[in-house]
Amino acid sequence: MIDEFAKVNLHSRLRRDREALLWKLDGLSEYDARRPLTVTGTNLLGLIKHVAGVEARYFGEVFDRPSPEPLPRWQDDDGGDLWATGDETRGQIIGFYRRTWEHSDATISELPLDAPGHVPWWPEPYSRTNLFAVMVHVLSDSVRHAGQADILREGLDGRTGLRAEHEQQIDEEARAAHRARIEQAARSVA
Secondary structure: OHHHHHHHHHHHHHHHHHHHHHHOOOOOOHHHHHOOOOOOOOOHHHHHHHHHHHHHHHOOHHHOOOOOOOOOOOOOOOOHHHOOOOOOOHHHHHHHHHHHHHHHHHHHHHOOOOOEEEOOOOOOOOOEEEHHHHHHHHHHHHHHHHHHHHHHHHHHHOOOOOOHHHOOOOOHHHHHHHHHHHHHHHHHHO
């Protein structure tokens, strides 16, 4: 019984965070969705492309259920899975992410939590794993990148929140006063 509870709980959290990550693109121009927002080039559309590829590999290859479509480059020297090229459209990347969800969800639904898997890019003895460990790993990776997306989006236009229904109107004056209080506290100990 605890296995089914754990599986349902982890899977529902993964679904929630997938949607939250996509929501970070809502209302953005093509440029703002793609432009580098950190010194390492991190950008919102690239995060989605990366998370899609990671999920496709973990819930696909690891359980001998490869993705039915070609996967983007991964872990290469230029971080090609972390940014969108000029010939990749937002629709293509989002479509790939959504199709990955379907494939991943089928793997999660069809396999028990103790189903064995093999992660060839993990060192031994950790490469031999199971669905539970992979679900926790993918969820934590997705949450990490959703947090990055939160900060990137806040930096673009101040939008914060997990989903549209949690979004609040931005009171610029109150936000500036709050930031000033934090800045003052930091300066007081410098």
